Amino acid sequence: MSTTTELSLKDRIFEILSQVPDPEIxxxxxxxxxxxREVRGQRLVITPTYTGCPATIAxxxxxxxxxxxAGLSDIKIETTLSPPWTTDWISDEGREKxxxxxxxxxxxxxxxxxxxxxxxxxxxCGSLHTxxxxxxxxxxxxxxxxxxxxxxxxxxxxCH
Amino acid sequence: xxEEVLFxxxxxxxxxxxILGQRLSEWCGHAPMLEVDLALANIGLDLLGQAxxxxxxxxxxxxxxxxxxxxxxxxxxxxxxNCLLVExxxxxxxxxxxxxxxxxxxxxxxxxxxxxxxEPRLSAIGAKAVKEIAYHAKFASxxxxxxxxxxxxxxxxxxxxxxxxxxxxxxxFDDKDGAPSLRSEWDARINHTLxxxxxxxxxPRRGVLGGRNGHHSEHLGHLLTEMQFLQRAYPGxxx
Numbered sequence: 001m002s003t004t005t006e007l008s009l010k011d012r013i014f015e016i017l018s019q020v021p022d023p024e025i026x027x028x029x030x031x032x033x034x035x036x037r038e039v040r041g042q043r044l045v046i047t048p049t050y051t052g053c054p055a056t057i058a059x060x061x062x063x064x065x066x067x068x069x070a071g072l073s074d075i076k077i078e079t080t081l082s083p084p085w086t087t088d089w090i091s092d093e094g095r096e097k098x099x100x101x102x103x104x105x106x107x108x109x110x111x112x113x114x115x116x117x118x119x120x121x122x123x124x125c126g127s128l129h130t131x132x133x134x135x136x137x138x139x140x141x142x143x144x145x146x147x148x149x150x151x152x153x154x155x156x157x158x159c160h
Numbered sequence: 161x162x163e164e165v166l167f168x169x170x171x172x173x174x175x176x177x178x179i180l181g182q183r184l185s186e187w188c189g190h191a192p193m194l195e196v197d198l199a200l201a202n203i204g205l206d207l208l209g210q211a212x213x214x215x216x217x218x219x220x221x222x223x224x225x226x227x228x229x230x231x232x233x234x235x236x237x238x239x240x241x242n243c244l245l246v247e248x249x250x251x252x253x254x255x256x257x258x259x260x261x262x263x264x265x266x267x268x269x270x271x272x273x274x275x276x277x278x279e280p281r282l283s284a285i286g287a288k289a290v291k292e293i294a295y296h297a298k299f300a301s302x303x304x305x306x307x308x309x310x311x312x313x314x315x316x317x318x319x320x321x322x323x324x325x326x327x328x329x330x331x332x333f334d335d336k337d338g339a340p341s342l343r344s345e346w347d348a349r350i351n352h353t354l355x356x357x358x359x360x361x362x363x364p365r366r367g368v369l370g371g372r373n374g375h376h377s378e379h380l381g382h383l384l385t386e387m388q389f390l391q392r393a394y395p396g397x398x399x
C-alpha cells in the first residue's frame with residue numbers, strides 16, 4: 001500500500017472510482033463519463049447525466065460501496081447539478097472505450113453540436129454513411145442509428 | 161425571492177413535469193412503433209427527473225419535512241398546481257403530439273429564462289432541464305410536420321389534436337412566473353412549424369384557466385387515482 005498512501009486523497013479517490021463501471025454502460029467508468037467532479041475536503045462531488053436517468057441512484061450506491069471497501073467511509077457524497085453535465089466531460093479514453101464497445105462516442109464541443117445533424121461514425125466499420133433511426137434509445141444518453149454500409153444498427157451517445 | 165413565492169414557483173414547475181411524465185408513461189408498450197415508444201418513455205422520464213428536483217426543492221423551502229415523493233403521492237387533486245394542458249388525456253398519437261408540441265416549446269423557453277435567473281437552486285435545475293427539453297421540442301415539432309404533411313388521415317388527426325389542446329395555451333402565459341413575455345417567441349416557433357406542416361393555426365378559442373389555482377379538469381383526478389394508488393392503499397409504504 002506504500003504507493004497509494006503517497007497519493008493525495010483526491011488522486012486515490014479518482015483511482016478507486018476509475019474501477020467503478022457505469023451500471024448501464026459497463027465498458028466505461030464513472031470517472032471516464034465525467035460524473036465524478038471533484039473532491040472538496042472530505043466530500044466527493046458527483047453530478048447526474050440526465051435528470052431522470054435511473055442509473056443515477058445505482059451509481060451513487062456503487063461509488064459508496066467502492067469508497068467503503070477502500071476504507072473511506074468518512075468521505076461524504078454530494079450531488080450537484082451546476083454546472084450541468086455535458087458529454088464534453090467524457091475523457092478521450094472513455095470515448096475510445098465506447099467505440100470499442102460498439103457505441104459511437106459523442107462529438108466534442110457538444111454545446112454547439114447537440115441538435116445539429118452531423119453523421120455518426122459507425123463503430124463497426126467506420127463508415128459515415130449512417131442514419132438516425134430514433135433520437136431516443138435504450139438509455140436517456142443514447143440515440144439509435146443504423147449504418148447504411150455494413151447495415152448494422154448501433155447506439156450513439158447523444159451530444160449533450 | 162420570498163420563500164413562499166419560490167415554493168409555489170418550484171411547485172408549479174414540478175407539477176407540470178410530474179403530471180405530463182405520468183401521462184406519457186401511459187404510452188409505454190402502446191405506441192405506434194418501438195422508436196416512438198422509446199421516445200415517449202424517455203421524454204416522460206426526463207420530465208419526472210426534472211419534477212423530482214423541483215419538488216424536492218419545494219419541500220426544502222417549505223421545511224415541513226415533505227420531499228418530492230410526499231408532494232407527489234400525498235396531495236389531493238385541489239393541491240396540484242400544474243397547468244391544465246399537461247393533464248389532458250393522451251387521445252390518439254396526434255393528440256399526444258399536439259400537447260407535447262405546445263408544451264415543450266413553451267417549457268424550453270421558460271427553462272431557458274429560469275436557467276438565467278438569479279435564484280441559484282432554481283437556475284441549476286433549469287440549466288440542466290433546458291438541454292433535455294430541447295430534444296422534446298424537436299421531436300414533437302418533427303412529428304407535427306410528419307403528420308400534418310402526411311396522409312389525409314394523419315393530417316385530419318393532427319388538426320383535431322391541435323384543436324383539442326389549443327384552449328389550454330393561454331394558461332401557459334397567464335401565471336406569475338413572468339411567462340407572458342415568452343409569448344411572442346413561442347408564437348414564432350409554433351407558426352414556423354405549422355407552416356412547414358402546411359397547417360393553419362387553430363381557430364381562436366376562449367382560454368380555459370384554473371390549473372395554477374387548483375381548479376383542474378376531471379382528468380387529473382383519474383390520473384392521480386392511478387399514480388397514487390399504492391400510497392393511498394398502503395400509506396407510507398417503502399421498498
